[in-house]
Amino acid sequence: MTLLDIINKLLGRQPASADTARQRLQLVLAHDRSDLNPELLEQMRREILEVVSRYVEIDLEEGDVSLETEDRVTALVANLPIKRARPTPLPVPERDEPEPAPTPA
Amino acid sequence: MEQALVKHKQVPNLALLPAGNPRMLEWLKPDDMIKIAKLLGDQFEYILIDCPAGIEDGFKNAMAAAEEAIVVTTPEVSAVRDADRVIGLLNAHGIKPIQLVLNRVRPKMMLNNEMLPVSDVTDILALPLLGLVLEDEQVIISTNRGEPLTLNGTRSPAAVEYNNVARRLTGEEVPLIDPLKAGGGIRSKLGRLLQTKIF
Structure with missing residues (x-):
């Protein structure tokens, strides 16, 4: 935070736009560079959550799988808060019938 | 030919x-x-x-x-996004070095943090900076007249930087200007103070 940010906040002004510009760029470039369409990304996100939640109970509300980019390298970043580990992993669901992510026991 | x-x-x-x-x-x-x-x-x-x-x-x-390639962009979201696509294609064709010229920089807006700072653009695009051209009315005036800006003797900021870019291309070391100091005087000193990171 800079002095300018504090002054803006005190005066109730909008924060300076350069920071917003950087955030918007980073988001859009992460998607441009990965060349993944939103549907595929969403499908991948669902499957990752499914696999992880067979082993540990995760907070699905807080969980987040997103693309980030730095130095022209795009990374898939998963932030999945673990509630508790499962004593035994849940069985692999049958592939034929599409099944929603297993609900915590 | x-x-x-x-x-x-x-x-x-x-x-x-x-x-x-x-x-x-x-x-x-x-x-x-x-x-x-x-x-x-x-x-x-x-x-x-x-x-x-x-x-x-x-x-x-x-x-x-x-x-090799020189990518010219302005510090705006859509322009940087386009530049990124171009750089991706240049990289894919193995063209290097790729250098960046940042065009139409407005020091006053940068001081107010209302324009992407130079470091943000170079970080995001991961390219070395070859030139930093300030927004300059003389560019329009010289194209109106059909005279090269670098030869009409105005020595306007853009003309000076065009020359510097050419000198850097030939291998000469010419320091880049700091847009936050370009304004000079109390205004830019205050601006820099306001942009100091506190926490």
């Missing part, structure tokens, strides 16, 4: 090869560009290929003959 080249009136060793009309450009292929560049290479030390905006055929033609 001699007939097609337009020699500059004031600078004897500078010549322009016009692109021709758009209909003729339809049959121009990347291989032709390579042949043209080879022909010119015997005669000239530097060949600058002006590239059309976008990533269509014109860009592919220009890229075919290029040994």
Whole structure:
């Protein structure tokens, strides 16, 4: 935070736009560079959550799988808060019938 | 080739090869560009290929003959996004070095943190900075008159930086200006103070 940010906040002004510009760029470039369409990304996100939640109970509300980019390298970043580990992993669901992510026991 | 080249009136060793009309450009292929560049290479030390905006055929033609690249962009979201796509294509074709010229920088907006800082653009695009050109009314005035900005004696900020870019290309070390100091005086000192990171 800079002095300018504090002054803006005190005066109730909008924060300076350069920071917003950087955030918007980073988001859009992460998607441009990965060349993944939103549907595929969403499908991948669902499957990752499914696999992880067979082993540990995760907070699905807080969980987040997103693309980030730095130095022209795009990374898939998963932030999945673990509630508790499962004593035994849940069985692999049958592939034929599409099944929603297993609900915590 | 001699007939097609337009020699500059004031600078004897500078010549322009016009692109021709758009209909003729339809049959121009990347291989032709390579042949043209080879022909010119015997005669000239530097060949600058002006590239059309976008990533269509014109860009592919220009890229075919290029040994290195200079990407020109402005510190705006949509421009940086386009530049990123172009850099991606240049990288994929193994063209390097790729250098960046940041154009139409407005020091006052940067001081107020209302324009992407230079470091953000160079970090995001991961390119070294070859030049930093300030927004300059003289650019429009000189193109209105059809006179080269670097030769009309104004020594305006953009003219000075164009010269510096050319000198850097030849290997000379010319320091880049700091846009936050470009304004000079109390205003820019205050601006820098306001932008100091506190926490």
